Amino acid sequence: MEVRPGYKQTEVGAIPEKWEVKPLGKLSEFVTSGSRGWAKHYSDTGPVFVRSQNIRDGRLDFTDQQCVTPPAGSEGNRTRLNRHDLLITITGNSVGNVAWVERDLREAYISQHIGLVRLSEPSLAEYVCLFLSPGSPGNRQIWASQTGQSKPGLNLKNLQDFWVALPSPPERCAIATTLRDVDALLDTLGRLIAKKRDLQQGAMQELLTGAKRLAGFDGDWNVKQLGGVASFHKGRGLAKSDLDPFGLEPCIHYGELFTKYPASIRDVIGRTNNQAGVFRSVANDVLMPTSDVTPNGLGTASCILQNDVILGGDILVIRSDRNLVDGSFLSYVIRLLRAQVMQLVTGTTVYHLYGTDLKQFTFSMPSIEEQNAIVRIIDDMAEDVAALEEESAKVRQLKQGLMHELLTGKTRLVSHEASHA
Secondary structure: OOOOOOEEEEOOEEEEOOOEEEEHHHHEEEEEEOOOOHHHHEEEEEEEEEOHHHEEOEEEOOOOOEEEOOOOOHHHHHOEOOOOOEEEEOEOOOOOOEEEOOOOOOOEEEOOOEEEEEEOOHHHHHHHHHHHOOOOHHHHHHHHOOOOOOOOEOOHHHHHHOEEEEOOHHHHHHHHHHHHHHHHHHHHHHHHHHHHHHHHHHHHHHHOOOOOOOOOOOOOOEEEEHHHOEEEEEOOOOOHHHEOOOOOEEEEOOOHHHHOOOOEEOOOOEEEOOOOOOEEOOOOOEEEEOEEOOOHHHHOOEEEOOOOOEEOOOEEEEEEOOOOOOHHHHHHHHHHOHHHHHOOOEEOOOEEOOHHHHOOOEEEEOOHHHHHHHHHHHHHHHHHHHHHHHHHHHHHHHHHHHHHHHHOOOOOOOOHHHHOO
């Protein structure tokens, strides 16, 4: 493979000629992992116990925190964390996630699912973490090391053999600072999204129950059972193999309702060319998935605002008079009153939701004019959240591109001469 001038081919691909490449074992004082049996030491207070779920996006995340009373002696000493330690998940579905200990945790220990790399030069920790993190050039080694294995996993020899491309200290610092700035932007967006979601949830709680009324509306709300204001239908067919991004017909597969669609569906993502025996939407229909391996997803409801969209099997279609019921209002109410829906779900290994049961769903309903006004407010808030989520996704894509450019030296942040002065 031809390499452009000023670059060389290495174990991690083409990098600048003056960069070094070293195995992680050569950069480390020691490499170890946690041991089994820590569950019996769990406690409500005390030192933090770092598990694989605490290693996310290059950082330690203690949203789900567990404490331990560590065993005395060498086992506790071996698995105790120091500041600047590098952590890599080595078993399970999260193999290859990487984080570094940015601050002093006072006292913390690792589980058996985590590999600990104590670097000889602590200042390398942030850069090495970036180089090996998912989405980075170095992370490909982690997946390559598992080729042919029936069960994902890494051993300590794997960790020691991972190669790291090393620019000069000034360039390492510049790379880490740039990517840290992107992370700071993502954190800001994340906090703003969380705040907007909380505001939307609060507005839904007040407006959809009548606890707060909009100006100009003061009529009574009527308590209704869903069976009294709607009819129930089922989608038909539409296997995953029928989906075609270049198809002529818009369609919705039931699996898309769990993650891809909001309470009001304006734009349909799916396409198909299969028109045999299909069931088509009427604008204002409310769609719900009717089966799942867990019950929680069955509390999802979305209003389709278009006619003639093909609706796949396992979609429950709730059809009502749009002059009486705003489908988006009903979708928001169902999502808000998820606990009531859960009481109507049946099944043990696979869970189901049937129209005959959902007829019993009870809710309070204002005039159609007030429903429309409430939906406009909540939809606007939902669109604000969606716009921020889209911006965050774009920044994440930018970060992935930056990681590839900077960690391979394709784009340089300092002059070649200054980086090796």
